Amino acid sequence: MTDIELVRAAITARENAYAPYSHFAVGAALLCADGTVYGGCNIENAAYSPGNCAERTAIFRAVFDGHRDFAAIAVVGGPQGQPISELCAPCGVCRQVMREFCDPATFRILMGTSDTEYIESTLEELLPYSFGPENLGK
Numbered sequence: 001m002t003d004i005e006l007v008r009a010a011i012t013a014r015e016n017a018y019a020p021y022s023h024f025a026v027g028a029a030l031l032c033a034d035g036t037v038y039g040g041c042n043i044e045n046a047a048y049s050p051g052n053c054a055e056r057t058a059i060f061r062a063v064f065d066g067h068r069d070f071a072a073i074a075v076v077g078g079p080q081g082q083p084i085s086e087l088c089a090p091c092g093v094c095r096q097v098m099r100e101f102c103d104p105a106t107f108r109i110l111m112g113t114s115d116t117e118y119i120e121s122t123l124e125e126l127l128p129y130s131f132g133p134e135n136l137g138k
């Protein structure tokens, strides 16, 4: 799976976004170390706070299936029904969930507006001085 294909998978995953409150549709595609890819979308809720981000949907799907070793995630988002025009960066909660399973120095986060226009960061760049399992001796 190339980076371009991973961004494309995130664009496809975005089609399933359930965002009737924010009207902001997000898609994510998580690449596992073994090459498996999990899509995720944001799933909102009438009570607001139970809503889940696209990134965590993808990560939790993968963890449920037994994956804990991840290489990269692609994220795309923007107002529903419109072409994506701006980069969508993972929220703080999702960065912390990534920190649970991913090596901050090597896990790559692709943020794009299309499969030809995207930037790449490491988790360490997006979540410096982080707190993780090692801090609890795990």
Ligand SMILES: O=c1ccn([C@H]2C[C@H](O)[C@@H](CO)O2)c(=O)[nH]1
Residues within 6 Å of the ligand: 019, 022, 024, 025, 026, 041, 042, 043, 044, 051, 052, 053, 054, 055, 075, 077, 088, 089, 090, 091
């Ligand atoms: O990286 C992000 C940023 C926001 N959202 C979702 C949460 C909420 O449903 C909507 C507006 O914040 O977008 C994501 O899924 N991922």
Ligand SMILES: [Zn+2]
Residues within 6 Å of the ligand: 053, 054, 055, 056, 090, 091, 092, 093, 094, 095
């Ligand atoms: Zn999030």
